[in-house]
Amino acid sequence: MDHIFWNCGKIRPIWKEFLDWFNHGHDTHNSDIMSMLVAAWGYSFSSQVASYWKAGIINLIWAIWMQRNCCIFEDGKFEAKRILHSVKVAFREMDQNFSLSSMNNNCEDLIILRKIGIKGCASPPSDFINVYWWPPPNQWIKVNTDGSALGAPGKIVAGGDFRDNHSLVRGCFHVKGDLGYAFEAELLAVITAIQIAHHRNWYYLWVESDSTYIVSLLTTRSLTVPWRFLASWRRVIALLENFTLHITHIYREGNKAVDIMASNNMEEGWWPAEIEAIKDVVRLDISTHSHLRMIH
Incomplete structure:
Protein backbone atom coordinates (compact mmCIF):
# COMPACT_ATOMS: atom_id res chain seq x y z
CA MET A 1 0.00 0.00 0.00
CA ASP A 2 2.79 2.44 0.89
CA HIS A 3 4.43 1.94 -2.50
CA ILE A 4 1.19 2.10 -4.51
CA PHE A 5 -0.16 5.23 -2.87
CA TRP A 6 2.82 7.03 -1.34
CA ASN A 7 6.46 6.03 -1.80
CA CYS A 8 6.55 5.38 -5.54
CA GLY A 9 8.78 7.86 -7.37
CA LYS A 10 5.90 8.80 -9.69
CA ILE A 11 3.45 9.30 -6.84
CA ARG A 12 5.50 11.45 -4.47
CA PRO A 13 5.53 14.55 -6.75
CA ILE A 14 1.75 14.32 -7.08
CA TRP A 15 1.30 14.36 -3.32
CA LYS A 16 3.79 17.20 -2.98
CA GLU A 17 1.82 19.39 -5.36
CA PHE A 18 -1.48 18.51 -3.72
CA LEU A 19 -0.12 19.26 -0.25
CA ASP A 20 1.38 22.51 -1.51
CA TRP A 21 -2.12 23.61 -2.51
CA PHE A 22 -3.00 23.52 1.19
CA ASN A 23 0.37 24.80 2.45
CA HIS A 24 1.38 21.43 3.91
CA GLY A 25 4.18 20.38 1.60
CA HIS A 26 6.31 19.24 4.54
CA ASP A 27 4.02 16.22 5.00
CA THR A 28 5.85 14.41 2.21
CA HIS A 29 8.50 13.69 4.85
CA ASN A 30 6.23 11.05 6.39
CA SER A 31 7.50 7.54 5.72
CA ASP A 32 4.13 5.88 5.10
CA ILE A 33 0.65 6.74 3.91
CA MET A 34 -1.05 5.97 7.23
CA SER A 35 1.20 8.39 9.16
CA MET A 36 0.32 11.11 6.68
CA LEU A 37 -3.41 10.38 6.88
CA VAL A 38 -3.47 10.37 10.69
CA ALA A 39 -1.63 13.70 10.75
CA ALA A 40 -3.75 15.16 7.95
CA TRP A 41 -7.08 14.39 9.62
CA GLY A 42 -6.00 16.34 12.69
CA TYR A 43 -5.20 19.58 10.89
CA SER A 44 -7.25 22.65 11.74
CA PHE A 45 -8.78 24.48 8.79
CA SER A 46 -11.81 26.67 8.33
CA SER A 47 -14.92 24.60 7.65
CA GLN A 48 -14.89 25.37 3.91
CA VAL A 49 -11.19 24.55 3.40
CA ALA A 50 -11.47 21.45 5.62
CA SER A 51 -14.18 20.04 3.34
CA TYR A 52 -11.95 20.32 0.27
CA TRP A 53 -8.88 19.10 2.18
CA LYS A 54 -10.49 15.82 3.26
CA ALA A 55 -12.40 15.29 0.03
CA GLY A 56 -9.20 16.03 -1.92
CA ILE A 57 -7.22 13.36 -0.09
CA ILE A 58 -9.92 10.76 -0.70
CA ASN A 59 -10.22 11.73 -4.37
CA LEU A 60 -6.46 11.70 -4.86
CA ILE A 61 -6.10 8.18 -3.49
CA TRP A 62 -8.97 7.04 -5.72
CA ALA A 63 -7.48 8.77 -8.79
CA ILE A 64 -4.08 7.15 -8.18
CA TRP A 65 -5.74 3.74 -7.94
CA MET A 66 -7.72 4.26 -11.15
CA GLN A 67 -4.65 5.56 -13.01
CA ARG A 68 -2.60 2.52 -11.99
CA ASN A 69 -5.39 0.18 -13.11
CA CYS A 70 -5.49 2.00 -16.43
CA CYS A 71 -1.75 1.45 -16.90
CA ILE A 72 -1.88 -2.25 -15.98
CA PHE A 73 -5.11 -3.39 -17.63
CA GLU A 74 -5.57 -0.94 -20.51
CA ASP A 75 -1.95 -0.26 -21.50
CA GLY A 76 -2.51 3.37 -20.57
CA LYS A 77 0.19 5.94 -19.94
CA PHE A 78 0.77 7.20 -16.41
CA GLU A 79 -0.12 10.91 -16.32
CA ALA A 80 0.36 12.81 -13.09
CA LYS A 81 -1.43 15.89 -14.47
CA ARG A 82 -4.53 13.80 -15.19
CA ILE A 83 -4.64 12.68 -11.54
CA LEU A 84 -4.40 16.21 -10.20
CA HIS A 85 -6.90 17.45 -12.78
CA SER A 86 -9.44 14.84 -11.66
CA VAL A 87 -9.11 16.10 -8.08
CA LYS A 88 -9.84 19.68 -9.16
CA VAL A 89 -12.82 18.44 -11.19
CA ALA A 90 -14.13 16.82 -8.02
CA PHE A 91 -13.65 20.14 -6.21
CA ARG A 92 -15.72 21.95 -8.83
CA GLU A 93 -18.48 19.35 -8.57
CA MET A 94 -18.52 19.84 -4.81
CA ASP A 95 -18.71 23.60 -5.29
CA GLN A 96 -21.67 23.30 -7.66
CA ASN A 97 -23.67 20.64 -5.82
CA PHE A 98 -23.11 21.23 -2.11
CA SER A 99 -23.63 24.19 0.16
CA LEU A 100 -20.41 24.18 2.16
CA SER A 101 -19.60 26.27 5.21
CA SER A 102 -17.55 29.43 5.17
CA MET A 103 -13.85 30.18 5.05
CA ASN A 104 -11.85 32.18 7.54
CA ASN A 105 -11.66 35.74 6.30
CA ASN A 106 -7.89 35.82 5.87
CA CYS A 107 -5.28 35.69 3.13
CA GLU A 108 -4.20 32.14 3.93
CA ASP A 109 -7.64 30.66 3.21
CA LEU A 110 -8.07 32.86 0.13
CA ILE A 111 -4.75 31.67 -1.34
CA ILE A 112 -5.61 28.00 -0.69
CA LEU A 113 -9.01 28.29 -2.35
CA ARG A 114 -7.55 30.10 -5.34
CA LYS A 115 -4.96 27.34 -5.79
CA ILE A 116 -7.69 24.71 -6.01
CA GLY A 117 -9.90 26.87 -8.23
CA ILE A 118 -12.70 27.54 -5.74
CA LYS A 119 -14.34 30.82 -4.85
CA GLY A 120 -14.23 31.52 -1.15
CA CYS A 121 -17.42 31.83 0.86
CA ALA A 122 -16.71 34.60 3.36
CA SER A 123 -17.67 34.15 7.01
CA PRO A 124 -20.48 36.43 8.16
CA PRO A 125 -19.36 39.19 10.53
CA SER A 126 -19.40 38.29 14.20
CA ASP A 127 -22.04 39.72 16.49
CA PHE A 128 -21.81 40.40 20.21
CA ILE A 129 -24.16 40.21 23.16
CA ASN A 130 -23.80 41.77 26.59
Missing part, protein backbone atom coordinates in the same frame (compact mmCIF):
# COMPACT_ATOMS: atom_id res chain seq x y z
CA VAL A 131 -23.55 39.35 29.51
CA TYR A 132 -24.31 40.63 33.03
CA TRP A 133 -24.01 39.18 36.51
CA TRP A 134 -27.06 40.17 38.55
CA PRO A 135 -27.40 40.15 42.36
CA PRO A 136 -30.11 38.07 44.06
CA PRO A 137 -33.27 39.50 45.65
CA ASN A 138 -33.35 40.63 49.27
CA GLN A 139 -32.78 37.78 51.78
CA TRP A 140 -31.50 35.50 49.03
CA ILE A 141 -27.98 34.20 48.49
CA LYS A 142 -26.65 33.62 45.01
CA VAL A 143 -23.96 31.03 44.35
CA ASN A 144 -22.08 30.82 41.06
CA THR A 145 -20.12 27.65 40.36
CA ASP A 146 -17.56 26.45 37.88
CA GLY A 147 -15.28 23.47 37.34
CA SER A 148 -12.41 22.49 35.09
CA ALA A 149 -10.26 19.50 34.17
CA LEU A 150 -6.82 19.93 32.71
CA GLY A 151 -6.80 17.17 30.09
CA ALA A 152 -9.30 14.51 29.13
CA PRO A 153 -9.39 13.09 31.71
CA GLY A 154 -7.38 15.35 34.01
CA LYS A 155 -7.23 16.50 37.59
CA ILE A 156 -10.61 18.07 38.34
CA VAL A 157 -10.96 21.28 40.35
CA ALA A 158 -14.05 23.26 41.26
CA GLY A 159 -14.93 26.59 42.78
CA GLY A 160 -17.77 28.88 43.70
CA ASP A 161 -18.71 32.10 45.41
CA PHE A 162 -21.74 33.16 47.45
CA ARG A 163 -23.03 36.73 47.28
CA ASP A 164 -25.92 38.56 48.91
CA ASN A 165 -28.40 41.10 47.51
CA HIS A 166 -25.79 43.86 47.91
CA SER A 167 -23.41 41.83 45.67
CA LEU A 168 -21.07 41.36 48.63
CA VAL A 169 -19.19 38.06 48.81
CA ARG A 170 -20.36 35.98 51.78
CA GLY A 171 -17.93 33.17 51.05
CA CYS A 172 -16.01 31.35 48.34
CA PHE A 173 -14.46 27.91 47.98
CA HIS A 174 -12.04 25.82 45.97
CA VAL A 175 -12.01 22.01 46.01
CA LYS A 176 -9.95 19.41 44.19
CA GLY A 177 -10.95 15.96 42.98
CA ASP A 178 -9.46 12.93 41.29
CA LEU A 179 -8.95 12.42 37.58
CA GLY A 180 -12.07 13.18 35.59
CA TYR A 181 -13.74 15.30 32.95
CA ALA A 182 -14.93 18.89 32.91
CA PHE A 183 -18.60 17.98 33.40
CA GLU A 184 -17.61 16.01 36.53
CA ALA A 185 -15.76 19.07 37.83
CA GLU A 186 -18.93 21.13 37.28
CA LEU A 187 -20.87 18.51 39.22
CA LEU A 188 -18.36 18.57 42.09
CA ALA A 189 -18.71 22.37 42.24
CA VAL A 190 -22.50 22.39 42.61
CA ILE A 191 -22.49 19.50 45.12
CA THR A 192 -20.02 21.41 47.28
CA ALA A 193 -21.98 24.65 46.93
CA ILE A 194 -25.28 23.13 48.06
CA GLN A 195 -23.61 21.35 50.99
CA ILE A 196 -22.08 24.66 52.13
CA ALA A 197 -25.39 26.52 51.71
CA HIS A 198 -27.17 23.85 53.79
CA HIS A 199 -24.51 24.03 56.52
CA ARG A 200 -24.84 27.83 56.72
CA ASN A 201 -28.67 27.82 56.52
CA TRP A 202 -28.81 29.73 53.24
CA TYR A 203 -32.10 28.20 52.17
CA TYR A 204 -33.20 30.91 49.74
CA LEU A 205 -30.60 29.99 47.18
CA TRP A 206 -30.04 31.09 43.59
CA VAL A 207 -27.73 28.65 41.81
CA GLU A 208 -26.10 29.91 38.62
CA SER A 209 -23.71 27.98 36.39
CA ASP A 210 -22.22 28.27 32.92
CA SER A 211 -22.83 24.52 32.49
CA THR A 212 -26.11 23.57 30.82
CA TYR A 213 -25.46 20.06 32.17
CA ILE A 214 -25.68 21.33 35.77
CA VAL A 215 -28.71 23.50 35.07
CA SER A 216 -30.51 20.50 33.56
CA LEU A 217 -29.58 18.18 36.46
CA LEU A 218 -30.84 20.63 39.08
CA THR A 219 -34.00 21.57 37.19
CA THR A 220 -35.08 17.95 36.63
CA ARG A 221 -33.50 16.48 39.80
CA SER A 222 -32.02 13.89 37.47
CA LEU A 223 -29.93 11.03 38.90
CA THR A 224 -28.09 10.55 35.62
CA VAL A 225 -24.66 11.33 37.00
CA PRO A 226 -21.35 9.39 37.03
CA TRP A 227 -21.60 6.52 39.49
CA ARG A 228 -18.80 7.78 41.75
CA PHE A 229 -20.82 10.96 42.39
CA LEU A 230 -24.18 9.22 42.69
CA ALA A 231 -24.23 8.83 46.49
CA SER A 232 -23.24 12.48 47.05
CA TRP A 233 -25.71 13.64 44.44
CA ARG A 234 -28.58 11.67 46.05
CA ARG A 235 -27.81 13.39 49.37
CA VAL A 236 -27.83 16.77 47.63
CA ILE A 237 -31.18 16.02 45.99
CA ALA A 238 -32.56 15.17 49.43
CA LEU A 239 -31.18 18.42 50.85
CA LEU A 240 -32.93 20.43 48.14
CA GLU A 241 -36.26 19.72 49.85
CA ASN A 242 -35.18 22.32 52.44
CA PHE A 243 -34.43 25.01 49.85
CA THR A 244 -36.37 27.57 47.93
CA LEU A 245 -34.29 27.29 44.81
CA HIS A 246 -33.80 29.38 41.70
CA ILE A 247 -31.61 27.94 38.90
CA THR A 248 -30.18 29.85 35.94
CA HIS A 249 -27.54 29.56 33.26
CA ILE A 250 -24.96 32.26 32.63
CA TYR A 251 -22.40 32.45 29.85
CA ARG A 252 -18.79 32.00 30.88
CA GLU A 253 -18.05 35.67 30.20
CA GLY A 254 -20.32 36.61 33.12
CA ASN A 255 -18.97 33.88 35.40
CA LYS A 256 -15.43 35.19 35.66
CA ALA A 257 -15.07 35.27 39.44
CA VAL A 258 -15.68 31.54 39.82
CA ASP A 259 -13.65 30.84 36.72
CA ILE A 260 -10.77 32.18 38.83
CA MET A 261 -11.92 30.15 41.86
CA ALA A 262 -11.80 26.99 39.71
CA SER A 263 -8.28 27.59 38.40
CA ASN A 264 -5.66 24.90 38.97
CA ASN A 265 -3.25 27.15 40.86
CA MET A 266 -5.70 27.85 43.72
CA GLU A 267 -5.21 26.34 47.16
CA GLU A 268 -8.05 24.16 48.42
CA GLY A 269 -10.20 25.79 51.04
CA TRP A 270 -13.17 27.88 52.18
CA TRP A 271 -13.00 31.62 52.74
CA PRO A 272 -15.85 33.42 54.57
CA ALA A 273 -15.30 36.63 52.62
CA GLU A 274 -13.99 37.98 49.34
CA ILE A 275 -10.40 37.04 48.48
CA GLU A 276 -7.90 39.19 46.63
CA ALA A 277 -7.90 36.99 43.50
CA ILE A 278 -11.52 37.81 42.62
CA LYS A 279 -11.68 41.36 43.97
CA ASP A 280 -11.45 43.16 40.60
CA VAL A 281 -14.04 40.95 38.91
CA VAL A 282 -16.47 41.33 41.81
CA ARG A 283 -16.16 45.13 41.56
CA LEU A 284 -17.05 44.97 37.88
CA ASP A 285 -20.11 42.84 38.69
CA ILE A 286 -21.21 45.26 41.41
CA SER A 287 -21.08 48.10 38.88
CA THR A 288 -23.25 45.98 36.51
CA HIS A 289 -20.39 45.98 34.04
CA SER A 290 -21.29 44.08 30.89
CA HIS A 291 -19.01 41.40 29.48
CA LEU A 292 -19.03 40.93 25.71
CA ARG A 293 -19.72 37.50 24.24
CA MET A 294 -19.04 36.93 20.55
CA ILE A 295 -21.71 35.01 18.66
CA HIS A 296 -21.91 34.01 14.99
Whole structure:
Protein backbone atom coordinates (compact mmCIF):
# COMPACT_ATOMS: atom_id res chain seq x y z
CA MET A 1 0.00 0.00 0.00
CA ASP A 2 2.79 2.44 0.89
CA HIS A 3 4.43 1.94 -2.50
CA ILE A 4 1.19 2.10 -4.51
CA PHE A 5 -0.16 5.23 -2.87
CA TRP A 6 2.82 7.03 -1.34
CA ASN A 7 6.46 6.03 -1.80
CA CYS A 8 6.55 5.38 -5.54
CA GLY A 9 8.78 7.86 -7.37
CA LYS A 10 5.90 8.80 -9.69
CA ILE A 11 3.45 9.30 -6.84
CA ARG A 12 5.50 11.45 -4.47
CA PRO A 13 5.53 14.55 -6.75
CA ILE A 14 1.75 14.32 -7.08
CA TRP A 15 1.30 14.36 -3.32
CA LYS A 16 3.79 17.20 -2.98
CA GLU A 17 1.82 19.39 -5.36
CA PHE A 18 -1.48 18.51 -3.72
CA LEU A 19 -0.12 19.26 -0.25
CA ASP A 20 1.38 22.51 -1.51
CA TRP A 21 -2.12 23.61 -2.51
CA PHE A 22 -3.00 23.52 1.19
CA ASN A 23 0.37 24.80 2.45
CA HIS A 24 1.38 21.43 3.91
CA GLY A 25 4.18 20.38 1.60
CA HIS A 26 6.31 19.24 4.54
CA ASP A 27 4.02 16.22 5.00
CA THR A 28 5.85 14.41 2.21
CA HIS A 29 8.50 13.69 4.85
CA ASN A 30 6.23 11.05 6.39
CA SER A 31 7.50 7.54 5.72
CA ASP A 32 4.13 5.88 5.10
CA ILE A 33 0.65 6.74 3.91
CA MET A 34 -1.05 5.97 7.23
CA SER A 35 1.20 8.39 9.16
CA MET A 36 0.32 11.11 6.68
CA LEU A 37 -3.41 10.38 6.88
CA VAL A 38 -3.47 10.37 10.69
CA ALA A 39 -1.63 13.70 10.75
CA ALA A 40 -3.75 15.16 7.95
CA TRP A 41 -7.08 14.39 9.62
CA GLY A 42 -6.00 16.34 12.69
CA TYR A 43 -5.20 19.58 10.89
CA SER A 44 -7.25 22.65 11.74
CA PHE A 45 -8.78 24.48 8.79
CA SER A 46 -11.81 26.67 8.33
CA SER A 47 -14.92 24.60 7.65
CA GLN A 48 -14.89 25.37 3.91
CA VAL A 49 -11.19 24.55 3.40
CA ALA A 50 -11.47 21.45 5.62
CA SER A 51 -14.18 20.04 3.34
CA TYR A 52 -11.95 20.32 0.27
CA TRP A 53 -8.88 19.10 2.18
CA LYS A 54 -10.49 15.82 3.26
CA ALA A 55 -12.40 15.29 0.03
CA GLY A 56 -9.20 16.03 -1.92
CA ILE A 57 -7.22 13.36 -0.09
CA ILE A 58 -9.92 10.76 -0.70
CA ASN A 59 -10.22 11.73 -4.37
CA LEU A 60 -6.46 11.70 -4.86
CA ILE A 61 -6.10 8.18 -3.49
CA TRP A 62 -8.97 7.04 -5.72
CA ALA A 63 -7.48 8.77 -8.79
CA ILE A 64 -4.08 7.15 -8.18
CA TRP A 65 -5.74 3.74 -7.94
CA MET A 66 -7.72 4.26 -11.15
CA GLN A 67 -4.65 5.56 -13.01
CA ARG A 68 -2.60 2.52 -11.99
CA ASN A 69 -5.39 0.18 -13.11
CA CYS A 70 -5.49 2.00 -16.43
CA CYS A 71 -1.75 1.45 -16.90
CA ILE A 72 -1.88 -2.25 -15.98
CA PHE A 73 -5.11 -3.39 -17.63
CA GLU A 74 -5.57 -0.94 -20.51
CA ASP A 75 -1.95 -0.26 -21.50
CA GLY A 76 -2.51 3.37 -20.57
CA LYS A 77 0.19 5.94 -19.94
CA PHE A 78 0.77 7.20 -16.41
CA GLU A 79 -0.12 10.91 -16.32
CA ALA A 80 0.36 12.81 -13.09
CA LYS A 81 -1.43 15.89 -14.47
CA ARG A 82 -4.53 13.80 -15.19
CA ILE A 83 -4.64 12.68 -11.54
CA LEU A 84 -4.40 16.21 -10.20
CA HIS A 85 -6.90 17.45 -12.78
CA SER A 86 -9.44 14.84 -11.66
CA VAL A 87 -9.11 16.10 -8.08
CA LYS A 88 -9.84 19.68 -9.16
CA VAL A 89 -12.82 18.44 -11.19
CA ALA A 90 -14.13 16.82 -8.02
CA PHE A 91 -13.65 20.14 -6.21
CA ARG A 92 -15.72 21.95 -8.83
CA GLU A 93 -18.48 19.35 -8.57
CA MET A 94 -18.52 19.84 -4.81
CA ASP A 95 -18.71 23.60 -5.29
CA GLN A 96 -21.67 23.30 -7.66
CA ASN A 97 -23.67 20.64 -5.82
CA PHE A 98 -23.11 21.23 -2.11
CA SER A 99 -23.63 24.19 0.16
CA LEU A 100 -20.41 24.18 2.16
CA SER A 101 -19.60 26.27 5.21
CA SER A 102 -17.55 29.43 5.17
CA MET A 103 -13.85 30.18 5.05
CA ASN A 104 -11.85 32.18 7.54
CA ASN A 105 -11.66 35.74 6.30
CA ASN A 106 -7.89 35.82 5.87
CA CYS A 107 -5.28 35.69 3.13
CA GLU A 108 -4.20 32.14 3.93
CA ASP A 109 -7.64 30.66 3.21
CA LEU A 110 -8.07 32.86 0.13
CA ILE A 111 -4.75 31.67 -1.34
CA ILE A 112 -5.61 28.00 -0.69
CA LEU A 113 -9.01 28.29 -2.35
CA ARG A 114 -7.55 30.10 -5.34
CA LYS A 115 -4.96 27.34 -5.79
CA ILE A 116 -7.69 24.71 -6.01
CA GLY A 117 -9.90 26.87 -8.23
CA ILE A 118 -12.70 27.54 -5.74
CA LYS A 119 -14.34 30.82 -4.85
CA GLY A 120 -14.23 31.52 -1.15
CA CYS A 121 -17.42 31.83 0.86
CA ALA A 122 -16.71 34.60 3.36
CA SER A 123 -17.67 34.15 7.01
CA PRO A 124 -20.48 36.43 8.16
CA PRO A 125 -19.36 39.19 10.53
CA SER A 126 -19.40 38.29 14.20
CA ASP A 127 -22.04 39.72 16.49
CA PHE A 128 -21.81 40.40 20.21
CA ILE A 129 -24.16 40.21 23.16
CA ASN A 130 -23.80 41.77 26.59
CA VAL A 131 -23.55 39.35 29.51
CA TYR A 132 -24.31 40.63 33.03
CA TRP A 133 -24.01 39.18 36.51
CA TRP A 134 -27.06 40.17 38.55
CA PRO A 135 -27.40 40.15 42.36
CA PRO A 136 -30.11 38.07 44.06
CA PRO A 137 -33.27 39.50 45.65
CA ASN A 138 -33.35 40.63 49.27
CA GLN A 139 -32.78 37.78 51.78
CA TRP A 140 -31.50 35.50 49.03
CA ILE A 141 -27.98 34.20 48.49
CA LYS A 142 -26.65 33.62 45.01
CA VAL A 143 -23.96 31.03 44.35
CA ASN A 144 -22.08 30.82 41.06
CA THR A 145 -20.12 27.65 40.36
CA ASP A 146 -17.56 26.45 37.88
CA GLY A 147 -15.28 23.47 37.34
CA SER A 148 -12.41 22.49 35.09
CA ALA A 149 -10.26 19.50 34.17
CA LEU A 150 -6.82 19.93 32.71
CA GLY A 151 -6.80 17.17 30.09
CA ALA A 152 -9.30 14.51 29.13
CA PRO A 153 -9.39 13.09 31.71
CA GLY A 154 -7.38 15.35 34.01
CA LYS A 155 -7.23 16.50 37.59
CA ILE A 156 -10.61 18.07 38.34
CA VAL A 157 -10.96 21.28 40.35
CA ALA A 158 -14.05 23.26 41.26
CA GLY A 159 -14.93 26.59 42.78
CA GLY A 160 -17.77 28.88 43.70
CA ASP A 161 -18.71 32.10 45.41
CA PHE A 162 -21.74 33.16 47.45
CA ARG A 163 -23.03 36.73 47.28
CA ASP A 164 -25.92 38.56 48.91
CA ASN A 165 -28.40 41.10 47.51
CA HIS A 166 -25.79 43.86 47.91
CA SER A 167 -23.41 41.83 45.67
CA LEU A 168 -21.07 41.36 48.63
CA VAL A 169 -19.19 38.06 48.81
CA ARG A 170 -20.36 35.98 51.78
CA GLY A 171 -17.93 33.17 51.05
CA CYS A 172 -16.01 31.35 48.34
CA PHE A 173 -14.46 27.91 47.98
CA HIS A 174 -12.04 25.82 45.97
CA VAL A 175 -12.01 22.01 46.01
CA LYS A 176 -9.95 19.41 44.19
CA GLY A 177 -10.95 15.96 42.98
CA ASP A 178 -9.46 12.93 41.29
CA LEU A 179 -8.95 12.42 37.58
CA GLY A 180 -12.07 13.18 35.59
CA TYR A 181 -13.74 15.30 32.95
CA ALA A 182 -14.93 18.89 32.91
CA PHE A 183 -18.60 17.98 33.40
CA GLU A 184 -17.61 16.01 36.53
CA ALA A 185 -15.76 19.07 37.83
CA GLU A 186 -18.93 21.13 37.28
CA LEU A 187 -20.87 18.51 39.22
CA LEU A 188 -18.36 18.57 42.09
CA ALA A 189 -18.71 22.37 42.24
CA VAL A 190 -22.50 22.39 42.61
CA ILE A 191 -22.49 19.50 45.12
CA THR A 192 -20.02 21.41 47.28
CA ALA A 193 -21.98 24.65 46.93
CA ILE A 194 -25.28 23.13 48.06
CA GLN A 195 -23.61 21.35 50.99
CA ILE A 196 -22.08 24.66 52.13
CA ALA A 197 -25.39 26.52 51.71
CA HIS A 198 -27.17 23.85 53.79
CA HIS A 199 -24.51 24.03 56.52
CA ARG A 200 -24.84 27.83 56.72
CA ASN A 201 -28.67 27.82 56.52
CA TRP A 202 -28.81 29.73 53.24
CA TYR A 203 -32.10 28.20 52.17
CA TYR A 204 -33.20 30.91 49.74
CA LEU A 205 -30.60 29.99 47.18
CA TRP A 206 -30.04 31.09 43.59
CA VAL A 207 -27.73 28.65 41.81
CA GLU A 208 -26.10 29.91 38.62
CA SER A 209 -23.71 27.98 36.39
CA ASP A 210 -22.22 28.27 32.92
CA SER A 211 -22.83 24.52 32.49
CA THR A 212 -26.11 23.57 30.82
CA TYR A 213 -25.46 20.06 32.17
CA ILE A 214 -25.68 21.33 35.77
CA VAL A 215 -28.71 23.50 35.07
CA SER A 216 -30.51 20.50 33.56
CA LEU A 217 -29.58 18.18 36.46
CA LEU A 218 -30.84 20.63 39.08
CA THR A 219 -34.00 21.57 37.19
CA THR A 220 -35.08 17.95 36.63
CA ARG A 221 -33.50 16.48 39.80
CA SER A 222 -32.02 13.89 37.47
CA LEU A 223 -29.93 11.03 38.90
CA THR A 224 -28.09 10.55 35.62
CA VAL A 225 -24.66 11.33 37.00
CA PRO A 226 -21.35 9.39 37.03
CA TRP A 227 -21.60 6.52 39.49
CA ARG A 228 -18.80 7.78 41.75
CA PHE A 229 -20.82 10.96 42.39
CA LEU A 230 -24.18 9.22 42.69
CA ALA A 231 -24.23 8.83 46.49
CA SER A 232 -23.24 12.48 47.05
CA TRP A 233 -25.71 13.64 44.44
CA ARG A 234 -28.58 11.67 46.05
CA ARG A 235 -27.81 13.39 49.37
CA VAL A 236 -27.83 16.77 47.63
CA ILE A 237 -31.18 16.02 45.99
CA ALA A 238 -32.56 15.17 49.43
CA LEU A 239 -31.18 18.42 50.85
CA LEU A 240 -32.93 20.43 48.14
CA GLU A 241 -36.26 19.72 49.85
CA ASN A 242 -35.18 22.32 52.44
CA PHE A 243 -34.43 25.01 49.85
CA THR A 244 -36.37 27.57 47.93
CA LEU A 245 -34.29 27.29 44.81
CA HIS A 246 -33.80 29.38 41.70
CA ILE A 247 -31.61 27.94 38.90
CA THR A 248 -30.18 29.85 35.94
CA HIS A 249 -27.54 29.56 33.26
CA ILE A 250 -24.96 32.26 32.63
CA TYR A 251 -22.40 32.45 29.85
CA ARG A 252 -18.79 32.00 30.88
CA GLU A 253 -18.05 35.67 30.20
CA GLY A 254 -20.32 36.61 33.12
CA ASN A 255 -18.97 33.88 35.40
CA LYS A 256 -15.43 35.19 35.66
CA ALA A 257 -15.07 35.27 39.44
CA VAL A 258 -15.68 31.54 39.82
CA ASP A 259 -13.65 30.84 36.72
CA ILE A 260 -10.77 32.18 38.83
CA MET A 261 -11.92 30.15 41.86
CA ALA A 262 -11.80 26.99 39.71
CA SER A 263 -8.28 27.59 38.40
CA ASN A 264 -5.66 24.90 38.97
CA ASN A 265 -3.25 27.15 40.86
CA MET A 266 -5.70 27.85 43.72
CA GLU A 267 -5.21 26.34 47.16
CA GLU A 268 -8.05 24.16 48.42
CA GLY A 269 -10.20 25.79 51.04
CA TRP A 270 -13.17 27.88 52.18
CA TRP A 271 -13.00 31.62 52.74
CA PRO A 272 -15.85 33.42 54.57
CA ALA A 273 -15.30 36.63 52.62
CA GLU A 274 -13.99 37.98 49.34
CA ILE A 275 -10.40 37.04 48.48
CA GLU A 276 -7.90 39.19 46.63
CA ALA A 277 -7.90 36.99 43.50
CA ILE A 278 -11.52 37.81 42.62
CA LYS A 279 -11.68 41.36 43.97
CA ASP A 280 -11.45 43.16 40.60
CA VAL A 281 -14.04 40.95 38.91
CA VAL A 282 -16.47 41.33 41.81
CA ARG A 283 -16.16 45.13 41.56
CA LEU A 284 -17.05 44.97 37.88
CA ASP A 285 -20.11 42.84 38.69
CA ILE A 286 -21.21 45.26 41.41
CA SER A 287 -21.08 48.10 38.88
CA THR A 288 -23.25 45.98 36.51
CA HIS A 289 -20.39 45.98 34.04
CA SER A 290 -21.29 44.08 30.89
CA HIS A 291 -19.01 41.40 29.48
CA LEU A 292 -19.03 40.93 25.71
CA ARG A 293 -19.72 37.50 24.24
CA MET A 294 -19.04 36.93 20.55
CA ILE A 295 -21.71 35.01 18.66
CA HIS A 296 -21.91 34.01 14.99
